[in-house]
Amino acid sequence: MSATRTVVHFLRHGEVDNPDGILYGRLPGFRLSQQGRAQARIVAEWLSRHAIVHVAASPLRRAQETADPIADAHRLDIATDERLIESTNLFEGQRVSVGNGVLRDPRHWWKLRDPFTPSWGEPYVDVARRMLAAAYAARSAAEGYEAVCVSHQLPIWTLRRYLEVRRLWHDPRRRQCSLASLTSLVFDGEMLREIVYSEPAGRTDPKVTGA
Numbered sequence: 001m002s003a004t005r006t007v008v009h010f011l012r013h014g015e016v017d018n019p020d021g022i023l024y025g026r027l028p029g030f031r032l033s034q035q036g037r038a039q040a041r042i043v044a045e046w047l048s049r050h051a052i053v054h055v056a057a058s059p060l061r062r063a064q065e066t067a068d069p070i071a072d073a074h075r076l077d078i079a080t081d082e083r084l085i086e087s088t089n090l091f092e093g094q095r096v097s098v099g100n101g102v103l104r105d106p107r108h109w110w111k112l113r114d115p116f117t118p119s120w121g122e123p124y125v126d127v128a129r130r131m132l133a134a135a136y137a138a139r140s141a142a143e144g145y146e147a148v149c150v151s152h153q154l155p156i157w158t159l160r161r162y163l164e165v166r167r168l169w170h171d172p173r174r175r176q177c178s179l180a181s182l183t184s185l186v187f188d189g190e191m192l193r194e195i196v197y198s199e200p201a202g203r204t205d206p207k208v209t210g211a
Contacts (some may be wrong), residue, residue, distance in 0.1 A: 003189030014039035025092035039180035042071035046200035124168035
């Protein structure tokens with residue numbers, strides 16, 4: 001007898017309205033831009049023929065708004081899962097872009113003393129563990145069908161590296177996790193069999209400020 005196949009899609013939220021170009025992290029109130037709402041609708045349409053029975057999202061507004069059209073299409077409520085939230089970051093609320101960001105100021109350099117943990121925010125291993133717990137909770141909720149978990153770039157990418165047994169510290173400019181992209185975990189029973197990456201709304205620059 002074959003094991004039950006379940007798919008858990010980790011969806012990065014769509015583009016955010018961020019005219020000042022800051023790293024918004026867990027700051028409240030940041031919502032999707034017009035383009036971000038269009039990206040969310042594209043993903044919802046892409047998933048419309050999938051057997052989605054569970055939709056969960058980070059408590060942050062941009063994630064909830066990205067989840068809305070998917071939940072609506074499948075007549076589901078959104079389950080808010082705190083484990084899907086963005087990681088903490090000491091640079092939250094500031095510009096970190098090259099040339100005009102806070103990293104030009106030597107007073108901030110101490111925050112960069114340990115890139116492997118990292119020293120400027122939530123440890124990668126803690127992010128990976130909470131995201132893995134969210135993944136298995138969603139797998140259980142959608143057993144035999146599919147689930148969508150709306151989260152953020154760094155947590156999704158950290159989970160993927162953890163599952164692929166790669167080192168967790170990395171170059172942020174090389175993350176394969178575009179806006180409104182899907183990182184899909186395919187399970188047979190409780191065993192992870194495959195990770196599939198897709199970009200229904202197209203590819204975006206991984207260096208886009210924020211998450």
